[in-house]
Amino acid sequence: MSARGRANLQFASLGSGSRGSATVVRCNGTCVLVDCGFSLRELRRRLARLGLRLADLDAVLVTHEHGDHLRGVSALARTGIPVWMTVGTAQAAASTWPDSVPLQHFCSHSPFVIGDLEIQPYPVPHDAREPCQFVLGNGTHRLGLLTDCGSSTPYIEAHLDGCHALLLECNHDETLLASSDYPPPLRRRIGGRLGHLSNRQAAALLAALDTRRLQHVVAAHLSEKNNCSQRVRTALAAALACDPIWIEVATQDGGLPWRELL
Ligand SMILES: [Zn+2]
Numbered sequence: 001m002s003a004r005g006r007a008n009l010q011f012a013s014l015g016s017g018s019r020g021s022a023t024v025v026r027c028n029g030t031c032v033l034v035d036c037g038f039s040l041r042e043l044r045r046r047l048a049r050l051g052l053r054l055a056d057l058d059a060v061l062v063t064h065e066h067g068d069h070l071r072g073v074s075a076l077a078r079t080g081i082p083v084w085m086t087v088g089t090a091q092a093a094a095s096t097w098p099d100s101v102p103l104q105h106f107c108s109h110s111p112f113v114i115g116d117l118e119i120q121p122y123p124v125p126h127d128a129r130e131p132c133q134f135v136l137g138n139g140t141h142r143l144g145l146l147t148d149c150g151s152s153t154p155y156i157e158a159h160l161d162g163c164h165a166l167l168l169e170c171n172h173d174e175t176l177l178a179s180s181d182y183p184p185p186l187r188r189r190i191g192g193r194l195g196h197l198s199n200r201q202a203a204a205l206l207a208a209l210d211t212r213r214l215q216h217v218v219a220a221h222l223s224e225k226n227n228c229s230q231r232v233r234t235a236l237a238a239a240l241a242c243d244p245i246w247i248e249v250a251t252q253d254g255g256l257p258w259r260e261l262l
């Protein structure tokens with residue numbers, strides 16, 4: 001670990017949900033964006049809330065090709081910011097991708113470094129070409145990101161075990177989804193093995209992890225129709241045996257302000 005690596009890891013959400021997702025993680029002078037489901041104009045507006053400008057971004061990492069994660073990426077790439085994604089995601093996104101813009105590829109099992117951030121990708125079950133999620137660290141602390149995942153696996157648990165912060169998908173309440181007015185195929189897709197984590201699944205995952213070092217748990221990618229923050233907090237707090245107020249929620253419009261790992 002370098003001396004610079006001792007600076008604190010910070011993260012924030014610019015917004016989380018099916019209308020657009022983006023997360024920022026920084027350490028020292030390195031700042032990366034994970035996904036960009038917002039237009040460039042909207043991204044600038046949301047970055048400004050956090051005291052950031054486009055020029056502060058060193059890279060954008062893309063988890064998968066669904067629009068709520070990819071929508072703003074090609075415009076962002078045209079500004080010269082390096083874009084990282086798996087070969088599978090690049091192939092699936094090729095039709096929206098400008099030929100003139102080069103991509104950086106990573107293997108979804110192999111760690112890589114951008115400035116002061118260590119990035120460990122890991123594959124997840126989701127209905128995309130080569131979807132992955134990330135654990136980001138600075139040599140001292142680790143932040144685990146997990147959204148857009150239909151079911152947990154021992155491999156996912158191994159990566160998220162012992163993290164200092166987690167941003168964890170709590171997409172839907174299973175009862176609300178079952179009684180929603182969504183067409184049955186959509187309900188099956190969301191609740192299926194390649195869909196999205198429910199509150200119950202997220203809580204079960206949390207209960208299976210070593211959470212002794214956890215400083216922040218942020219629920220993310222909540223359905224605006226089939227979930228609510230109260231149900232999320234109740235489910236995750238039961239898994240951690242903590243006060244529900246301790247569970248944080250990244251919202252679609254407001255995101256989550258900066259959090260810092262100490
Ligand atoms: Zn999504």
Ligand SMILES: [Zn+2]
Nearest residue numbers: 064066126148
């Ligand atoms: Zn997705």
